[in-house]
Amino acid sequence: MPQPKYVQERIESLNSIDRQLTSSLLHASQAVAALAELKRGEEMKHQFEMHARNFYQGLEEATVSLRNEIKFLDDNVGTRLLPINVNKKASDQDDDKLREQLTLLEKELS
Amino acid sequence: MSNRALLEQLDRTTEMLSNSLTQLVKYSSILSEEESGAAQREMADSIASVSSEGVAMINTQTMQLIKGIQDLLVMTRSIREKWLLSQVPEKKESEQQEVDYEKCSQMLNSWVNQIVGNSDC
Numbered sequence: 001m002p003q004p005k006y007v008q009e010r011i012e013s014l015n016s017i018d019r020q021l022t023s024s025l026l027h028a029s030q031a032v033a034a035l036a037e038l039k040r041g042e043e044m045k046h047q048f049e050m051h052a053r054n055f056y057q058g059l060e061e062a063t064v065s066l067r068n069e070i071k072f073l074d075d076n077v078g079t080r081l082l083p084i085n086v087n088k089k090a091s092d093q094d095d096d097k098l099r100e101q102l103t104l105l106e107k108e109l110s
Numbered sequence: 111m112s113n114r115a116l117l118e119q120l121d122r123t124t125e126m127l128s129n130s131l132t133q134l135v136k137y138s139s140i141l142s143e144e145e146s147g148a149a150q151r152e153m154a155d156s157i158a159s160v161s162s163e164g165v166a167m168i169n170t171q172t173m174q175l176i177k178g179i180q181d182l183l184v185m186t187r188s189i190r191e192k193w194l195l196s197q198v199p200e201k202k203e204s205e206q207q208e209v210d211y212e213k214c215s216q217m218l219n220s221w222v223n224q225i226v227g228n229s230d231c
Contacts, residue, residue, distance in 0.1 A: 003194070014186045025176065055131060056131075063182075066186065080198055082198055105217050109217060
């Protein structure tokens with residue numbers, strides 16, 4: 001089912017946050033790996049610094065965007081979204097079924 | 111209200127994540143210092159206890175790091191679910207519905223006529 005443009009944008013933005021989070025976890029693991037190499041006396045200091053910086057940068061970007069997303073969610077309750085505690089019934093399905101049956105009837109009549 | 115809880119959770123998780131890498135680095139350096147000091151002293155028991163403690167702490171911090179990222183991923187997922195599952199339906203559909211009802215009664219009438227006509231024959 002196609003979503004409205006605004007919702008599509010939000011979902012795209014949430015997807016990019018997911019990507020940022022996973023890449024920052026990857027950087028953290030690379031930083032720890034570089035740290036382990038550092039202890040063996042190899043020249044991995046530069047790499048460790050780079051990965052640690054990337055981790056913090058990714059984490060910062062992801063959390064700032066996530067905070068914005070929570071704000072967007074807050075702004076749209078009542079206009080585009082139902083209040084959070086309300087349990088929505090799948091009322092749209094009735095209309096979909098009705099339209100499906102009507103097209104069938106139309107075919108039968110023609 | 112629920113969004114405030116989300117913001118608080120985000121704050122807590124971010125703080126924990128930024129601390130856990132620092133702690134990881136800290137514990138690993140303590141471990142190496144203690145290991146080298148202990149090696150000089152040649153005390154097998156203390157090496158074992160210090161290194162095992164260090165390994166346990168590193169393990170805990172690594173788990174925290176992964177858990178924190180997982181929590182944030184769960185948060186993005188729940189926001190996505192809110193967007194998809196609790197949308198207010200747009201007004202276009204209700205307009206379409208009224209047209210449907212009129213057409214529906216017409217079609218049903220003609221269908222009933224057709225069937226009644228057929229059964230009479």
